[in-house]
Structure formats: structure tokens, C-alpha cells
Amino acid sequence: MRVLRHKDIPSRLTWLLPALxxxxxxxxxxxxxxxxxxxxPQQNAAQSTSPLPQFQAAPSLPPPPAGYDFPHAxxxxxxxxxxxxxxxxxxxxxxxxxxxxHVTITAATLGSISLLYRVNDRFESxxxxxxxxxxxxxxxxxxxxxxxxxxxxxxxxQHKQLLSEKNLVRGNAKQASGPLPACATDILSAIFYIxxxxxxxxxxxxxxxxxxxxxxxxxLKSEARESIKVPAGLFNTIRVQPTADAGVxxxxxxxxxxxxxxPRHIPVQIKARLFWGTLTFRLTSIExx
Numbered sequence: 001m002r003v004l005r006h007k008d009i010p011s012r013l014t015w016l017l018p019a020l021x022x023x024x025x026x027x028x029x030x031x032x033x034x035x036x037x038x039x040x041p042q043q044n045a046a047q048s049t050s051p052l053p054q055f056q057a058a059p060s061l062p063p064p065p066a067g068y069d070f071p072h073a074x075x076x077x078x079x080x081x082x083x084x085x086x087x088x089x090x091x092x093x094x095x096x097x098x099x100x101x102h103v104t105i106t107a108a109t110l111g112s113i114s115l116l117y118r119v120n121d122r123f124e125s126x127x128x129x130x131x132x133x134x135x136x137x138x139x140x141x142x143x144x145x146x147x148x149x150x151x152x153x154x155x156x157x158q159h160k161q162l163l164s165e166k167n168l169v170r171g172n173a174k175q176a177s178g179p180l181p182a183c184a185t186d187i188l189s190a191i192f193y194i195x196x197x198x199x200x201x202x203x204x205x206x207x208x209x210x211x212x213x214x215x216x217x218x219x220l221k222s223e224a225r226e227s228i229k230v231p232a233g234l235f236n237t238i239r240v241q242p243t244a245d246a247g248v249x250x251x252x253x254x255x256x257x258x259x260x261x262x263p264r265h266i267p268v269q270i271k272a273r274l275f276w277g278t279l280t281f282r283l284t285s286i287e288x289x
Contacts, residue, residue, distance in 0.1 A: 061183040061207050063131050064196035070129055072096040073289050076267070078281040079231060080107075090281060092267075094192065101129045103188050125188035132193045134186040134210065145169060154180055154210065161213050178213025187211045194220060194257070195265035199238045201225055209244075216244045228258055228269060230282040235268045236261040 064070075071094045078090040093104045105123045122140040127133060139150040147168035152161055161178040185193045190209055197205060197220075204221040223239045237258040253274035260266040270281040 061132055061185060062197065062205055065198065068196045070094065070096065070101045070192065070196065075287040075289060076283060077285045079284050080279065080281050082277055082279050096129065099129055100126050100135065101192070102126050103192060105188060123188055125186050127185065127189040127193070131183060132185055132196065133183040134189050137186045137188065154184070156180065156182065161210055163213055176213060179215055180210060181208050181215060184208040184210040184215060191267055194240065195259055195267065199240060199259055199265060201238065218242050218244055225261055226258065230269055231284040232286060237268050
């Protein structure tokens with residue numbers, strides 16, 4: 001029987017949102033995921049001569065439909081609760097910069113959860129507005145005493161994910177690389193990449209998700225239309241569920257997203273049901289700035 005430690009709970013609260021499409025594919029704690037599937041040996045990616053692992057063929061990333069326009073400037077704020085207890089706040093900011101789209105997500109614990117284990121994380125990603133292909137991903141992690149800065153660059157010419165990571169507490173650093181297909185989204189950009197696609201109940205599509213120097217094949221199914229009420233108001237939505245390869249998701253949990261049933265496809269609610277409880281993010285405000 002697994003025992004959940006207090007510090008595991010808030011760590012999952014903020015890590016789960018940007019990793020929402022992987023929430024069903026990882027163990028209870030990210031560190032344990034690395035122990036089970038360690039990263040490639042530390043190396044200077046430019047000097048490495050060892051071949052990268054061959055990544056399995058999968059459907060290419062369907063580009064955003066012609067005419068779809070990502071928000072030029074938009075801020076979405078969410079409240080998070082765990083087992084009906086207030087757990088934290090999450091802010092997502094989107095901003096266009098020429099042909100690129102920038103996504104910034106901040107997450108912080110609140111109240112008693114913060115007293116148990118303080119979390120203040122910041123994630124940033126950049127993707128191509130036309131193709132949906134991710135360009136970079138960075139994470140500034142402050143969880144308890146942990147302070148880690150991580151940068152990942154997606155090099156499509158070399159078909160590599162290039163990682164650079166610094167542990168500010170221990171003072172050490174590492175570099176590593178992993179495989180990359182011709183086009184992939186990342187754990188942050190995926191939230192808004194999904195919004196760019198037609199979401200018709202009963203239909204599904206597949207795409208490639210790059211994270212932690214691996215490539216995951218994700219199936220996204222549009223399940224049903226629902227009317228839901230969140231602090232930001234009453235919304236007509238489309239409920240979707242992402243799942244990864246069946247062999248990976250076993251016994252890991254389930255996750256759903258509710259997008260507004262209009263051309264904007266605003267992410268209104270996100271819910272993850274895992275063995276330690278249900279975590280829910282509800283939209284509290286929308287600002288076009």
C-alpha cells in the first residue's frame with residue numbers, strides 16, 4: 001500500500017497542471033519517475049557521439065487549422081482544490097510575438113497546504129503559431145528547499161531535445177539530450193495546441209508530446225458537451241480526455257479538460273483523478289491583456 005507524504009501533495013498540485021497530458025503516465029512523484037526511467041548519462045550534447053534512442057513512428061502533429069488565431073494577449077487565472085480543500089492558484093498568460101506564441105504559467109500553494117510545503121513555480125514555453133511545433137520550454141522550480149532551473153530547446157534539424165539544468169541549492173549542473181520527431185508539442189503548449197483543433201464530440205486525434213527527453217504518443221478524445229459553472233461564470237463546454245500509450249498509463253489515473261464550446265476553446269476546467277485524490281482547476285477570471 002502506498003503512503004502519501006504531506007510534501008508529495010502540494011508538489012503534485014503545481015506540477016500536475018503543466019504536466020496535465022502526462023498526469024496519467026507518471027508515478028506519484030517526478031523524482032521517482034526518473035529513478036524508474038533514468039535520463040541519458042550526463043553529457044555535453046554538442047560533443048556526444050552515442051546514438052539517441054530510436055523513437056517509435058507515430059502520427060505527425062496536426063497543425064492548427066488555417067484561419068485559427070491564438071490569443072495575442074490573454075491572462076487566465078484558476079483556483080485549485082484538492083479533496084475540496086483550497087490548494088493554490090495558477091495563472092496562464094499567452095502573448096504573441098510575430099510567428100511565435102509565448103505561454104507563461106505560474107503556480108503557488110495557498111493556506112494550510114503552503115504551510116506544509118511551499119511551492120512557487122514558473123514555467124514558460126514557446127511554439128510556432130502556424131505549425132504548433134514547440135521551440136523551447138523552461139521551468140523555475142521552487143518547492144520546499146528545492147531550487148532548480150531547467151531549460152529545454154527543441155532542435156528539429158538534429159531531431160533532439162537539448163536539456164540544460166542547474167540545481168541552485170547543490171550547485172551542480174547537467175546537460176542531456178533526447179529524441180525529437182519532426183514536430184511535437186510540449187507539456188505547456190499542449191494545453192493551447194489542443195484548443196486550436198476541432199473538438200467535436202465522438203471524434204479523436206493523435207499527437208506527439210515531448211517532455212523529460214522522451215516522446216509520448218497522446219490520443220485526445222472529445223467526449224461530450226456539458227454546461228458547467230466555475231467562478232468565472234457559466235460556460236457551455238466540450239469535455240475532452242487525453243490518454244497516452246496503454247502500456248504506460250496503467251494504474252496512473254485519469255484526466256479531463258473542459259474547453260469553451262466556441263471558436264476560442266478557452267480551457268475552463270481541468271480535473272485529474274489519481275490514487276491520492278482528485279485535483280481540480282477552475283477558471284476564475286479572463287483578461288485580454
